[in-house]
Amino acid sequence: MTIKEIAKLANVSLGTVDRVIHKRGKVSKETEKKILDIIDKVNYTPNIYARGLVLNKQYRIKALLPEFRQGQYWEMPVKGMQNAATNLSQFGIQLEVLYFDQNSVTSFNSAAKQLLSYKPDGVILAPVINFEAVKLSKKLKDAQIPYVLIDSLIQNSEPLSFIGQDAFQSGRLAAKLLCTEINLKGSISIISIKNNENYNSTLQQRIEGFKDYIANSDFIDQISLNESHIHVGSPDMPMAIENAIGTKENVDGVFVPSSMIHHVAAYVDRYRQRFPNLKMIGNDLIPNNIRHLEKGTIHYLIGQRPENQGYYALSSFYKHLVLGQRVAEDIYLPLDIITQENLKYYNNNFQYNF
Template sequence: MTIKEIARRANVSLGTVDRVIHNRGKVSKEKKEKILKIMEEVDYKPNIYARGLVLNKSYTIAALMPEFEVGEYWEVPSRGVGNAANSLSQFGIKVKYFYFDQNNIDSFIKQSNKLIESKPDGVILAPVINFEAVKFCGKLRKLDIPFSIIDSNIENSGAICFIGQDSIQSGRLAAKLLSTSTKGRGKLLIVSIKNNENHNKTLQKRIEGFNDYLLESSNLDDIHVEEVIINQRETNWKNSLETILKKKHPDGVYVPSSKVHFVAEIIKKNMFESKLVGNDLIKNNYYYIESGIIDYVIGQRPETQGYLALENFYKYLVTNQKVRSIHNLPLDIITKENLIFYKTNF
């Protein structure tokens, strides 16, 4: 079903139908209604090939996210964006990366300014430095540049969509897995490993969910929870962590971030019997899951997050489809036995 055929049926020219389709006005009421009715009846869908051919636009999407070392978390969403860029290149979608140091506000500001200078058609933002990210969203709104947010959300940011995870539920799930593994009793330790003073929303929410679950679940008396905070900027932080673990001798440890491998390293070295639950299947964690030192990690499909973020821009800019405004990805439970299926290219 083509514009031509609709024009024929409505006894008008192509141009008139075209004006109706694009709402360009300058069409009499009666003809407009007639055309709309026919379009409805035949369920007209524009030929995307013809449309793509004639429009032949190309879009540059800028991705503003933390820089990373190989094996660290942000490598994965970044790769997801890259994969999407690859498969969408034929549709004229291009990506430009702007990496910032997540422990350095100036770096964020500098990169975000560079980004704006490059005048992208869209922005993918990882708001790990929350306060600055909020300001940046304001700038984008003023410039009328559409943007999407990945990882952790900013309320009322004006983004076309958010793609991330439900962090509270992630913490709850961790609590369930860890308490089941310790047979519903014993001493649990939450280890927060930070390398800056920033208020980390994700970490906080996960811990909140973790504690909530334990409070709500029945046999509270048998379980004791304690939290320790490790600052990676301190020299010898690894040693202090080791000392703490030796002293506390917990039955289960929860690390509410991808940095669980640091704890796994210590557990392995000292041959502790502790059960261990953390987040994210990154390269640094892989071996420890495989060997059973990390019992479970909770994954949130970071690669898919990156992929969807770009794909959504394709939908939004190229095909003019509506995009889901919030997309919480599944919390995958990853353990020795299903590890292999979640492995992507490290």
Template sequence: MRVTIRSIAEAANVSRGTVDKVLNNRPGVSQEVRERVKKIAEEMGYKPNVAGKALAFQKKPLRIGVIILNKYDPLFQEVYEGVKRASYELKGFGIAVECCVMSSVNVQEQLMFIRELHNKNISALVLSPLDEEIIREELKKLTTQNIKIITFNTDITGIERMCFVGQDLKKSGRVAGDLIGKLLPNGGNVLVITGIGKIKALQERLAGFKEIIEQEYPNINIIQVLENIHDSQSSYLKTVEFLKRQDSLNAIYVTNGIGTGGVGKAIQELNKRHIKFVCFDKIPETIELIKDKIVDFTITQDPFMQGYLPIRILFEYFFYNKLPDSQQIYTKMEIITKENIDI
């Protein structure tokens, strides 16, 4: 016998309206009742009517907002490709993906896009949030209206989000530190170059790097951390300036892929090829620097899946009432060298 909302309501001793809210993830039901209704529905073998939901959403589309952090960063161009692939695969289900692409890593621009998408009556928001209080407060407003949030690539604390999709960032920093440690078996001096402080991902990569160096490689000295390096030109100028006044540098660690090209250019121009170099992401500039033996290792994070998975997770949630398996969905991390750069 087919399980219906009415039969679930009778078994749970609640109204059909309450069951409808629970099964369609709408607000207005206490957590205790919500969990009880879900358990009863599962025990009774309830199966969501996906065809019916798709038909309803064809008439009134389910809107998912997406904010891409930086259109000039090749990494986020790959993220965007993942978003577009998932959107294409689900277009027959009445899902409308509204995508905004930021022109720079700017708090006010991100805030503007959050508000713009909110005004379009989105049911969910996918973004790489900047770790600023004004962004945090704006996202909190969305969650009070039952708008679901998934973060990707970089995370933010203090909000109720469904999950984070991206690299295990602390671990990636530890991996980078371990690589530097193995490149410098006798110890040495390391320069760290990192990006804008309001990107939590970079803070975590830096923390992981420092952690393993302190724990495992006491003969390695982090002589300076250059912060707020936001593009290839600024990384080039800062690296040239540093290398001209520091003769005893043995390695460079760059936490953000977009600064890699400038560092590589500085090493080439000043003929400092002895310096070991570890960075992130498989973007065109990095590929060339690996082939030219300037970069020793780069650590990837599967940006395509960072764009693809959040849309699929939201589909599973809205159509099958399925929550993600974990609060942290980690994408594949690989170490790339000259020998496997073309794979």
């Protein structure tokens, strides 16, 4: 059904239907109602080709993400976004990624300022620096620029959609796997490793989930837990790791709720004979972690499909801006359990629809 046919049905001209559809006014109440009724009845949807052709519009989406080096976590969402950008470029979706230093509020703010100056049609935001992200989200709201949150949520925000994971449940899952590996008894060390100073709700939730699982198990009495916090790059990191995994009495299991488990794995690997039965579980399929998974130092990795997160983030805008569809509000991606055996088809075989 086309506008022309609707016009014929309503005994009006094409232009009148057009004005009704686009709410341009200058149509009498009764004519408007008649046309709306017909549109409703025949279930009219605009022809995407014709619309795309005439609008010939470019949608500029800016992503604001933490800067990263090769092999670090944020490389993966970016990969997914760029993949989506390739697929969606023919629909006029343009992506540019702006980066900020996770440890520098100044850097975030200057990037945010730049971003706003572009007057983009949409923004993808990783609220790694929570407080500043809140401020930016307010500005975006004022400027009527839709934004998608990726990785974690922020308070009182009204994003077009949120794309991330259930971090609490991720922690519970890690606990379940690790406890099975160590046969439901022994000493477990939770090692929280970060490369920035920000409060990280994701890490926190994972740790809480981890503890929750054990606290609510029937083998809680057989497990002893201790928790340490380490900052990447600090000179006493080796010592901190040493302390965390035990100097005199060794621990049986290690849980690192971030993508940084490879630092512990590297240490364990170096002094292999001291930790013959240590089981380790961490998050994220980054190359350094994968290497240790293949070697057997790490036993499980929990993935959250960061590439898909990136892909969805951009395609949310495609749906919203190009197709004019409603977008799902919250997208929680599955928590993938990865071992040596199923690594292969997670590793480099990400296929995208489209």
